Amino acid sequence: MVRVSSPTLTDWLRVQDDETLAAVLRARPDLATPRPPDTTVLATRAATRASVARVAEGLDTFTLAVLDALLAANADRKPADLAQAATHLGDDVPADRVRAAVDRLRELAVAWGPDEAVALVPAAREAGGLFPTGLGRPSPALDWVDVPASLAGLPDDERKVLTTLAHGQPVGKTKDAAVVLPLDEAKTPVQRLLARGLLMRVDAETVELPRQVGLALRGTGPTGTVSITEPPLRTKAHKASIVDATAAGATLEILRHTETLLRLWSAEPPPVLKAGGFGVRDLRKLTRAMEISEREATLIVELAAAASLVADNEAATPEWVPTNHADVWLTATQANQWATLASAWLDLPRLPGLGGLRDAKDRLLAPLSEDLRRPVAPLERARVLRVLADLKAGTGIAEPDELAAVLAWRAPRRGGRLRDEIVRWTLTEATALGVVALGALSGPGRALLDEGAAAAAKRMAEAMPEPIDHVLVQADLTVVAPGPLEPHLAALVNEVADVESAGSATVYRVSETSIRRALDAGRTAGDLHELFRTRSRTPVPQSLEYLIDDVARRHGRLRGGAATAFLRCDDPALIAEVAAHPAAASLQLRKIAPTVLVSPFPLLEILDELRAAGFAPAAEGADGQVVDLRPTGRRVQVPLRAVRRTATRPPDNDQVADMVRAMRAGDRAADTRRGRTVTATAGAGANTAETMALLQEAARNHKSVWVGLVDAHGVASQRVLEPLRVGGGILEGRDPASAEIRRLPLHRITSAALVEPPPL
Incomplete structure (x- = not known):
């Protein structure tokens, strides 16, 4: 990097090499949009208040302290000597660390100039805070006063006031500032200090500690304690395979809960609150069903909504209903299911951790409500994960609080009041998703960060245990799956048994109700015997065989069809028993034959009522075969949500190089002496006869021309070319500096001028 004394940021940027300019554009991508036509525009953007504030948010604690020291030396008003400014940091701060921090500010185009004359952009004072280094303004009345001697004889109560202001904010609120009294009339410590001139009155309720007093009280550390290095981060090593296996176990658990959510909301969608979101009562109902x-x-609710698996159906009475994408997700492999949820979480502009908390007005923050929206959440999430990504594979952090302290040191102005909480929430959520396990970034999580969802799904598939094709049937009518089952086997087992406990091994329980459910779905007793006989690695207990046969013997003896609905049975006694039951009256069942009953109610409602009454009816189709009339669940059609990135994407290397070349060309064009000029008239295009004539004249005489143009985004730029050909709506010319051939649309040219030779 070339360092010369320069009065302005523009002049300093102009003499830097291309790599320095490229580094500025990479470090501050907001400066590259739209493309800067020259270094003057780049310098103007770099000095804007909003852009400098964004830079300050990314500075670490020590670099901010150095920035404050330069501001204390008024480097934003006139260049300051770095060595002199460093005295504000104290004697214990190494000079090389100070110089490295200033180099960082130069790389960001916030500071420029040599060490003997470092200058700051004016907006740095606002970005640095109202009181750089925590010191107030100097008091002219103390310029020739021996301040340490004046402080030596102060009473304890007065000294306590000064010490408090010296080590905190230099301003304070007090009613004693209403009037400045003579010392002999002053009664309170603040009144006496105002009378001594050791405090300055700002207004009737505010006092300020003069800089001279603050420096005297701080002694050898004028800026207080300066944190030079980031806090230590203790780590613990694990085998990468163990981390990935643990992550896979967490993944299976969250996938199971998400499937449960979709099943529950398919059958009974919860209502959308009037203010938006998901109610506490429904949330508690969900926790009881999932046992979480x-x-x-x-x-889980926030992830399902973010992945477009559930949505507000926007009906007259709105409900949270599974979407058409839920069916696609349910049929996907477990690795792809995980990748969908993990990608949605990574880009989720919301903070699920806020759910259930209360805001400043004591209002409950409901899940799925707008109260949880935080656009910066994806950026903060990525910051946490990037720290883990910088560690060796399998290496995890010992304490989340230590990671929060490290991130607080690296960017103390980011995150707001929830900064440390966001770190803890991110780690908890990432662990639940399998992105993090045992405090370390998992292999699939690393792939998600670096390569995207497809590569992450592939890595998760490798980490997951191989699906198994068997179960273990126990004598107590439980079925143990010692690992994840093959999809087809899992569907069969879920059909005939209920999950009793889940984990690395899932325990199912077979009951009369679950067997009847399988028979209702069209399975026969032979199908169920065959399932357990062929898929169980343990002998099938006789009690299970007897239970299947007993339920199957009673199942389907009573059959119903839609007439609106009918019930038929070969046994007139059973028909008579049903007709005499109290449920028959509510269902309006009437006998039309010794073996047939009919009802105006839907068949499914009739079957449910009779099953609750102790009967075991089955539904049949036109061919007399058992059919499954269970509802498949409600769905709402929604498009997949587009992810909105909150961060400005940095330009790639080719784009940066092209921008630097364009700025160099713009600088050269700005420095040229222009002769005869042709400008497009109002209401006319640039492709006028005068413009064509000037460009053709330059081409014939081999003269250079200065060209002003506007691109498709309305950004104006300028460059110097040696015209080679003019025609077909194109100006083709050679760049005198790089010898590159450029082709410019004539309709984009707003003005043109012949380049005059420099004066002798």
Whole structure:
């Protein structure tokens, strides 16, 4: 990097090499949109208040302290000597660390100039805070006063006031500032200090500690304690394979809960609150069904909505209903299911951790409500994960609080009041998703960060245990799956048994109800015997065989069809028993034959009522075969949500190189002496006869021309070319500096001028 004394940022940028300019554009991508036509525009953007504030948010604690020291030396008003400014940091701060911090500010185009004359952009004072280094303004009345001697004899109560202001904010609120009294009339410590001139009155309620007093009280550390290095981060090593296996176990658990959510909301969608979101009562109902905490349930609900698996159906009475994408997700492989949820979480502009908390007005923050929206959430999430990504594979952090402290040191102005909480929430959510395990970034999580969802799904598939094709049937009518089952086998087992406990091994329980459910779906007793006989690695207990046969013997003896609905049975006694039951009256069943009953109610409602009354009816189709009339669940059609990135994407290397070349050309064009000029008239295009004539004249005489043009985005730029050919709506010319051939549309040219030779 070339360092010369320069009065302005523009002049300094102009003499830097191309790599320095490229580094500025990479470090501050907001400066590259739209493309800067020259270094003057780049310098103007770099000095804007909003852009400098964004830079300050990314500075670490020590670099901010150096920035404050330069501001204390008024480097934003006139160049300051770095060595002199460093005295504000104290004697214990190494000079090389100070110089490295200033180099960082130069790389960001916030500071420029040599060490003997470092200058700051004016907006740096606002970005640095109202009181750089925590010191107030100097008091002219103390310029020739021996301040340490004046402080030596102060009473304890007065010294306590000064010490408090010296080590905190230099301003304070007090009613004693209403009037400045003579010392002999002053009664309170603040009144006496105002009378001594050791405090300055700002207004009737505010006092300020003069800089001279603050420096005297701080002694050898004028800026207080300066944190030079980031806090230590203790780590613990694990085998990468163990981390990935643990992550896969967490993945299976969250996938199971998400499937449960979709099943429950298919059957009974919860209502949308009037203010938007998901109600507390429904959340607690969900936690009981899943046997998880409310915080875990909130995360699953937010993930399902973010992945477009559930949505507000926007009906007259709105409900949260599974979408058409839920069916696609349910049929996908578990690795792809995980990748969908993990990608949605990574880009989720919301903070699920806020769910269940209360805001400043004591209002409950409901899941799925707008109260949880935080556009910066994806950026903060990525910051946390990037720290883990910088560690060796399998290496995890020992304490989340230590990671929060490291991130707070690296960017103390980011995150707001929830900064540390966001770190903890991110780690908890990432662990539940399998992105993090045992405090370390998992292999699939690393792939998600670096390569995207497809590569992450492939890595998760490798980490997951191989699906198994068997179960273990126990004598107590439980079925143990010692691992994830093959999809087809899992569907069969879920059809005939209910999950009793889940984990690395899933325990199912077979009951009369679950067997009847399988028979209702069209399975026969032979199908169920065959399932357990061929898929169980343990002997099938006789009690299970007897239970299947007993339920199957009673199942389907009573059959119903839609007439609106009918019930038929070969046994007139059973028909008579049903007709005499109290449920027959509510269902309006009437006998039309010794073996047939009919009803105006839907068949499914009739079957449910009779099953609740102790009967075991089955539904049949036109061919007399058992059919499954269970509802498949409600769905709402929604498009997949487009992810909105909140960060400005940095330009790639080719784009940066092209921008630098364009700025160099713009600088050269700005420095040229222009002769005869042709400008497009109002209401006319640039492709006028005068413009054509000037360009053709330059081409014939081999003269250079200065060209002003506007691109498709309305950004004006200028460059110097040696015209080679003019025609077909194109100006083709050679760049005198790079010898590159450029082709410019004539309709984009707003003005043109012949380049005059420099004066002798």
